[in-house]
Each structure stands twice: as C-alpha cells, then as structure tokens.
Amino acid sequence: MKKYPFANSLLVLGATLFVLSGCGGIYDASVSGVVTLDGTPLPRGTVSFNPETPGPSSYGQIDSSGRYTVMTGREQGLPPGNYVLTVVANEPPTEPGKNGGPPPAGKPITPRWYRSLSSSGLKYTVEKGSNQIDLELTTDPPNGWQNPARRGRR
Amino acid sequence: MAEYCRSIIGCLLSVGVILLVVGCAESSSTGNATVQGTVTVDGSLAPRGTVTFFPKKDGPVAIGQIYSDGSYALRIGLGNTKNPDAAKIPAGEYVATVMVMGDSVEGERVSEDGPPLAGPRLVARKYTSRETSGLEFSVKPGRNVFVLELESAAFDPPEISTEEEDGSGSDTADKEKGNNEESNAVISREFTDGKQVGNSAQKQTEKGTSGGQVGTSPELPADAEEAGTP
Numbered sequence: 552m553k554k555y556p557f558a559n560s561l562l563v564l565g566a567t568l569f570v571l572s573g574c575g576g577i578y579d580a581s582v583s584g585v586v587t588l589d590g591t592p593l594p595r596g597t598v599s600f601n602p603e604t605p606g607p608s609s610y611g612q613i614d615s616s617g618r619y620t621v622m623t624g625r626e627q628g629l630p631p632g633n634y635v636l637t638v639v640a641n642e643p644p645t646e647p648g649k650n651g652g653p654p655p656a657g658k659p660i661t662p663r664w665y666r667s668l669s670s671s672g673l674k675y676t677v678e679k680g681s682n683q684i685d686l687e688l689t690t691d692p693p694n695g696w697q698n699p700a701r702r703g704r705r
Numbered sequence: 706m707a708e709y710c711r712s713i714i715g716c717l718l719s720v721g722v723i724l725l726v727v728g729c730a731e732s733s734s735t736g737n738a739t740v741q742g743t744v745t746v747d748g749s750l751a752p753r754g755t756v757t758f759f760p761k762k763d764g765p766v767a768i769g770q771i772y773s774d775g776s777y778a779l780r781i782g783l784g785n786t787k788n789p790d791a792a793k794i795p796a797g798e799y800v801a802t803v804m805v806m807g808d809s810v811e812g813e814r815v816s817e818d819g820p821p822l823a824g825p826r827l828v829a830r831k832y833t834s835r836e837t838s839g840l841e842f843s844v845k846p847g848r849n850v851f852v853l854e855l856e857s858a859a860f861d862p863p864e865i866s867t868e869e870e871d872g873s874g875s876d877t878a879d880k881e882k883g884n885n886e887e888s889n890a891v892i893s894r895e896f897t898d899g900k901q902v903g904n905s906a907q908k909q910t911e912k913g914t915s916g917g918q919v920g921t922s923p924e925l926p927a928d929a930e931e932a933g934t935p
Contacts, residue, residue, distance in 0.1 A: 577848075597750045597775075607850040610743045612750055612774045624741030624850045625776045625790045639748035644807070653807060653825040653858040656747070666748055 578628030580677045582611070582621040584684040586638060592617025593660060596640025598686065600677070601668055603633040613640065629677060636673035638665040638688060661688060664696050735765060736793040738844045740779040742851040746805055746827050747859075750775030753824075754805035756853065758842070759835050761798040771805065794844065801840035803832045803853055829860045 582600070586593045598611040598619050609629040611619030623629045640661045644654035664670040665688055672693055675684055740758070744751035756777045758767040769777035784792030805828045809821035831837040832855055842851055 597745065597748060599745070599748070607742065607852045608854075610745070610750060610775060622743070622774060622776060624743060625772075625778045626741070637748065641749060653827050656857065656859065 576628065577626055578623060578630055579679045580631040580682060581628040581680075582677055582682045582684050584619060584686060585617045586613050586619060586686045586688065587617060588661060588688045589690055590687075593638075593640050593688075595643075596638060596661065599637045599639075600629060600634040601637065602630070603635065606630065609634075631677050631679045633674065633676050635668050635671065636675060636684075636686070637668060637671045638673070638686060662690055662692065663698065664693055670696065735781050736795040737846045738794055738796040738849055739791060739847070740767070740769070740794060740842075740844055740849045740851060741790065742777060742849075742853060743775045744771050744777060744803060744805060744853045744855065745775060746855050747857040748854075751805040751827070751855075752807065754803065754828075757802045758794070758799040758844075759802070760795070761800060764795055764797065767794040767799070771803075796844045796846045799842045799844055800835045800838065801842060801851075801853070802835050802838050803828055803840070803855060805855070826858055829856045829858055831861075 586596070586598060593613050594615050594617070596613040598613060598621070600609040600611070600621055602608070607623065609621045609623040611621040613619045620627065621629050638661050639659075641659050642657035644657045646654060665673070670693065673686065677684075742756075744754070744756065751771050752773055752775075754771040756769040756771060756779065758769075758779055760766070765781045767779040767781050769779040771777045778790040778792060779794050780789060780792035781794050804826065807824040807827045809824040813822045814820065815822060826833070832840065840853065842849075
C-alpha cells in the first residue's frame with residue numbers, strides 16, 4: 552500500500568464515479584417479502600411483478616425460507632407503480648427425461664390461478680422507497696374459478 | 706460533479722480523471738446501449754443458459770450468460786470485465802436465441818473425473834435458432850430491459866420424420882441420422898440449412914445433439930423414442 556499512496560483515494564474516487572454513473576441502485580423502489588401457501592413458506596419459486604403501464608416485468612426468486620427480493624434485469628428494485636403479481640412454484644423434477652431429454656416438469660406447488668395475470672388477484676401498488684409485500688396464498692380457489700383445459704398443443 | 710468544478714483546472718482535472726476511469730472500464734466495449742433482462746420458462750426463472758443477440762444488419766454478436774436467478778446482461782466479446790452488467794452493445798435491431806439448461810444429471814460426466822455433462826435443454830427448441838425463435842428486439846441507445854418469457858420444451862411440436870427425406874444427404878445430416886434417426890430429423894435440417902447461424906446458438910445445438918439430448922418431448926411418438934438406441 553505504501554508504494555502507491557494514491558491507491559486509496561483513487562479507489563474512493565472510482566467507487567464514487569461508479570455510483571454516479573448509474574451502475575447501482577437505479578430504481579426508485581425496492582420490494583421484498585415472504586410468500587406462504589396456507590401459512591407455510593414456499594420453499595422455491597418465482598414471483599413476477601407485471602406493471603400495469605407498459606414496461607418490462609420484474610422478478611423475485613423465492614429462497615428456501617420463502618423470502619424474495621425483486622430484481623429488474625440484473626438490478627435490484629423496480630420503478631414505483633401499480634403491479635399485478637403472479638406466483639409460480641414447482642417441485643423439482645423427480646425423474647430424468649427420456650433419452651437424456653428434458654425431465655418432465657415437477658409437480659406444481661402453487662395453485663394454477665396464481666400463475667395467470669387475469670386470475671391471480673394479486674394487485675399491489677409499489678411506493679417509492681422500500682416495500683414489504685408478503686403474499687399469503689391459499690389453496691382455496693377464488694370465486695368463479697374454473698380449471699382451464701390442460702394446456703399444450705394437442 | 707459541480708463541487709469538483711471550483712476552478713477551471715479542477716474541472717479539467719476531474720473530467721480527465723472521469724475519462725480515464727470510464728475509458729479503462731470500457732476499453733473493450735463497442736456500443737452505446739446496455740441490455741439486461743430476465744428469462745423465464747413457463748413462468749419460472751431460468752436456472753442457467755445463454756442469451757444470444759444477432760444483429761439484423763452487420764455487427765458483432767452479443768451474448769449473455771443466464772444467472773441462477775434468471776437474469777442476464779449482454780456483452781460483446783469479453784465485455785466490460787470490471788462491471789459485466791454495464792457492458793455495452795450497439796443499438797439496433799436484433800434477433801435473439803435462447804438456450805436454457807437444467808441441472809446436469811448426477812453421475813454423468815464428460816469423462817472420468819471430467820466436468821459434468823450439460824443438463825438437458827429446458828426451453829422449446831424453436832428458441833435455439835434465429836430462424837424460428839421469433840424473438841426480435843429493437844435495442845435503443847441507453848438502458849434496455851428485455852424480459853424473455855419462454856415456453857418449455859414440453860411445447861416442442863411432435864417431430865415429423867418426413868423431414869428426413871429432404872435432408873439433402875450432406876455429411877452432417879448423415880451423421881446426425883446415424884446417431885439418432887428420426888427423432889433428430891428437425892435438428893439435422895437446422896444444421897444443414899442454418900450454417901449462417903452464429904457460434905453460440907449453433908454450439909448449443911451441437912452439444913444437445915451429440916449428447917443425445919435432443920428434444921425428447923413428452924409428445925414424442927413411440928417410434929421416435931426407440932430411435933436413440935441402435
């Protein structure tokens with residue numbers, strides 16, 4: 552260190568410029584929370600935040616304790632605004648695919664209605680600053696829910 | 706910035722330092738746009754894989770690794786080695802291909818003590834070729850966020866063996882046929898028709914083929930399932 556007396560100040564300057572240049576914390580809001588299904592934290596899965604105004608969706612990966620933090624692309628956070636959320640969680644595939652092909656998808660953990668924008672019923676407003684959004688999902692279907700036909704091209 | 710500019714010299718100096726730092730950080734960047742985003746497969750975040758952006762006109766191909774949280778950031782070549790997420794690519798029209806792999810199969814390795822084999826393809830095959838992916842993006846100067854919501858390999862259409870007949874009998878196609886017979890008909894055709902398909906996507910396809918991992922979708926006809934065994 553003594554050999555380069557300016558190294559420290561250069562580092563500080565570099566870090567400052569890095570922040571100023573907009574490489575970190577570019578979104579005005581952040582969201583984290585816990586996802587439970589009938590009171591039990593989900594062990595895995597995906598929460599997606601779909602803006603009501605045009606724009607890319609943001610996503611949170613649910614960790615083994617049910618927590619998620621929303622990212623937009625590679626950056627933490629998202630723009631403030633109104634969002635419709637969907638939640639998808641599947642068991643890990645249990646059997647290998649045939650001929651080394653993709654394994655059949657694991658059993659779904661979350662009910663189907665949480666997977667679609669039109670039926671999830673999860674509408675939230677994300678405020679500027681940090682937001683805590685805990686999602687308490689249930690296996691009771693919403694009123695008027697009808698299981699659609701199995702999807703896929705047949 | 707303003708507080709550095711108390712004097713002309715100070716201002717010039719700080720601008721100089723900024724240029725120096727920025728210049729160092731982006732010495733290998735060639736563009737004016739950043740592209741980041743997220744890849745999902747049937748609604749779940751993609752665990753690993755590659756996103757490739759092919760320019761519609763001349764220009765370098767941009768690639769991005771898919772991280773375990775489904776996110777990616779595009780770069781050209783080595784990109785911005787100091788801050789990979791800030792790598793720049795030229796703005797313009799692009800066609801994207803995506804390969805998403807699952808966990809590698811336990812115990813299967815390239816050779817004894819070698820690295821594990823790549824996991825099976827999780828996305829529908831159409832996304833791995835730019836002729837069929839249908840993923841077109843207009844990259845604007847500045848920041849771009851593109852979410853790729855893809856269908857899984859379960860959506861691969863059942864393969865049709867008649868494609869094999871017009872395989873034009875090129876070496877590649879023959880080899881592929883020998884490998885896996887009918888189940889490979891579609892891929893083989895991709896090979897022969899798609900020579901211009903760039904490095905990354907093609908490599909992925911190749912890997913998939915030689916590893917016998919080509920699209921065994923649940924809808925495969927029974928005879929195609931047997932095709933893999935000699």
